Amino acid sequence: MSADIYPKIVESISRGNRIAVATIIKVEGSTPQDVWAKMIINDDGSTVNTIGGGCLENAVIVEAQQALKDGKSRVTHFDLTKEEDGGIGMICGGAVNVMIEVIQPTSTLLIIGSGHISIALSKLGRILGFRVVVFDPFAKKEDFPDTDMVITESVDDGLSQI
Numbered sequence: 001m002s003a004d005i006y007p008k009i010v011e012s013i014s015r016g017n018r019i020a021v022a023t024i025i026k027v028e029g030s031t032p033q034d035v036w037a038k039m040i041i042n043d044d045g046s047t048v049n050t051i052g053g054g055c056l057e058n059a060v061i062v063e064a065q066q067a068l069k070d071g072k073s074r075v076t077h078f079d080l081t082k083e084e085d086g087g088i089g090m091i092c093g094g095a096v097n098v099m100i101e102v103i104q105p106t107s108t109l110l111i112i113g114s115g116h117i118s119i120a121l122s123k124l125g126r127i128l129g130f131r132v133v134v135f136d137p138f139a140k141k142e143d144f145p146d147t148d149m150v151i152t153e154s155v156d157d158g159l160s161q162i
Helices: 005-014 054-070 116-127 156-162
Strands: 018-030 038-042 072-081 093-105 108-112 131-135 147-153
Touching: 005 018, 005 038, 018 108, 018 156, 038 054, 054 093, 108 116, 116 131, 131 156, 147 156
Parallel strands: 108 131, 131 147
Antiparallel strands: 018 038, 018 093, 072 093
């Protein structure tokens, strides 16, 4: 597995894309890749990296697209034998378990103003799992310790920062 896949995951998420990350978590017998091999699957079925190619990747892409549609991660078992032997059409003879993790970008709560209601709203936003950004030329970072960003510019000037 190549470590360069992690920056690509971050890049996809930061662009607001929903993705699935397929990871081989268990192997039995002969398989095209080993444990921890990873592949990114986009909504359109395009991929980054490989977990072994051929019928295995095609089956994982189909499963990942269904996971993206459902919004639920899953673990799936794939038998790497011929179809007539009950497998997915490969001759490796082994089997793999693949974890398909659905990763969705975090929504951003934009708070314009830095009054008492904004302070409470920023705390609530954090509790609810939002990325919290406060815009106000008079905002003080110490008033918003749990926010991701405090932009002390007007909305028009500061919007490009996020």
